Amino acid sequence: MERVQLPGGIEMSRIVYGMWRVGEDADTSPAHVRAKIDACLEQGITTIDQADIYGGYTAEAILGECFKENKGLRDQLEVVTKCGIVAPTGRYADARVKHYDTSRSHIEQSIENSLRDMSIDHIDLLLIHRPDPLMDHHETGAALDDAVKSGKVRAVGVSNFRPWDWLLLQSAMETPLATNQIELSLVAHESFVNGDLAGLQSKGIHPMAWSPLGGGSLFNAGELRETVSRIALQNGVDEAAVAIAWLLAHPVGILPVMGTNTIDRIKAFSDAFKVEMDRQTWFELYTAALGREVA
Numbered sequence: 001m002e003r004v005q006l007p008g009g010i011e012m013s014r015i016v017y018g019m020w021r022v023g024e025d026a027d028t029s030p031a032h033v034r035a036k037i038d039a040c041l042e043q044g045i046t047t048i049d050q051a052d053i054y055g056g057y058t059a060e061a062i063l064g065e066c067f068k069e070n071k072g073l074r075d076q077l078e079v080v081t082k083c084g085i086v087a088p089t090g091r092y093a094d095a096r097v098k099h100y101d102t103s104r105s106h107i108e109q110s111i112e113n114s115l116r117d118m119s120i121d122h123i124d125l126l127l128i129h130r131p132d133p134l135m136d137h138h139e140t141g142a143a144l145d146d147a148v149k150s151g152k153v154r155a156v157g158v159s160n161f162r163p164w165d166w167l168l169l170q171s172a173m174e175t176p177l178a179t180n181q182i183e184l185s186l187v188a189h190e191s192f193v194n195g196d197l198a199g200l201q202s203k204g205i206h207p208m209a210w211s212p213l214g215g216g217s218l219f220n221a222g223e224l225r226e227t228v229s230r231i232a233l234q235n236g237v238d239e240a241a242v243a244i245a246w247l248l249a250h251p252v253g254i255l256p257v258m259g260t261n262t263i264d265r266i267k268a269f270s271d272a273f274k275v276e277m278d279r280q281t282w283f284e285l286y287t288a289a290l291g292r293e294v295a
C-alpha cells in the first residue's frame, strides 16, 4: 500500500478506513471491530477515520473498547478524528439546536473526550469537521497550534472547507493544515471543477475523499452503474474498485475514506490499484457521471 506524507509530518496509508457506520453494524464487539481492522492491516491500510459525532458520539468508544482489548493495536494505526459539530444528542443532549463550535474551549474539551473515548494518548490528525460561520480564525488557529504543541494531537486539518475557509484559518496558524476531507466520488464530482481540488493541488495538499462510493448510491441502477460494471468486468475487479481507481487517478493524490462494514468488501479495497485507468477510461466514467459528454 502506498504511503502519503502530509504537511505537519504525519504519514498515512493511501486508502483510509472510516468508522462513521461502525455503530450500525449488527456486531460492534471488540473482536469484530478488530477483524475489520485486521482486514485493513493485511493490505497495509493503517489509517482509521473517526469523528466525535459518529454514532451520536458513540463510535469513538466502540473503537476504544477494541483498543483496550488489543494492546499494541493502536500503535499500528494512525487515528484521525474530527470535532466541531454539536448535535442535540448524547453528551450534548441539552443543546437547543444543532450547531458548529470552533471555539478554543470546545476544541480542547473535544480532544479530551476523543482521547478518553478511544482510550488513546494522542490523536494523529484532528480535523475541524465543518466550516463554522462564527469561526474566529485567530482563536481557532491558536487552539489548533496549541493542540499540536501539547502533543495530544500530531497534526491538524479541516473537512468540508471551501478554498477561502482554508485560507482564512491557515492565515492565523503556525502549523500547516495537513488535509481537507471533502465529499468526492463519481456521484459527487463538483470539486473536480469548482476550485476545491485546484486550490489543494496548487498547495500540494492531498485531500481525503469521504463517501467515495456515494455512501452506496453509486450502486443505484443507471448508466453510471452500467459503465462502472463494464469496466470492473474488463479489469476482473468489483465495481467499488473502479470507483476508487477513478479517484486515485487524479494528480492531486486523493486519499479515499472507505465506509463499508462488510469484511469481504474491506478485503478487496486494494483491488483499486489493479484497475487500468487511462485518460479515456477516466472520461468514460466522468461522462456517465455527468450524464452528458464534456463540452
Ligand SMILES: NC(=O)c1ccc[n+]([C@@H]2O[C@H](COP(=O)([O-])OP(=O)(O)OC[C@H]3O[C@@H](n4cnc5c(N)ncnc54)[C@H](OP(=O)(O)O)[C@@H]3O)[C@@H](O)[C@H]2O)c1
Pocket: 017, 018, 019, 020, 021, 049, 050, 129, 159, 160, 181, 182, 209, 210, 211, 212, 213, 214, 215, 216, 217, 219, 238, 239, 240, 257, 258, 259, 260, 261, 262, 265
Ligand atoms: N468529513 C465528513 O463530513 C464525512 C461525511 C461522511 C463520511 N465521512 C467519512 O467517510 C467514510 C466513508 O463514508 P461512507 O460510509 O458513506 O462511504 P462509502 O464507501 O461511499 O459507502 C459505504 C456504504 O456503501 C455500502 N455499499 C453498498 N455496496 C457496496 C460495495 N459494493 N462496496 C462497498 N460498499 C458498498 C456500504 O454497505 P455495507 O456496510 O453493507 O457494505 C456502506 O453502507 C465514513 O466512515 C467517514 O469516516 C466523513
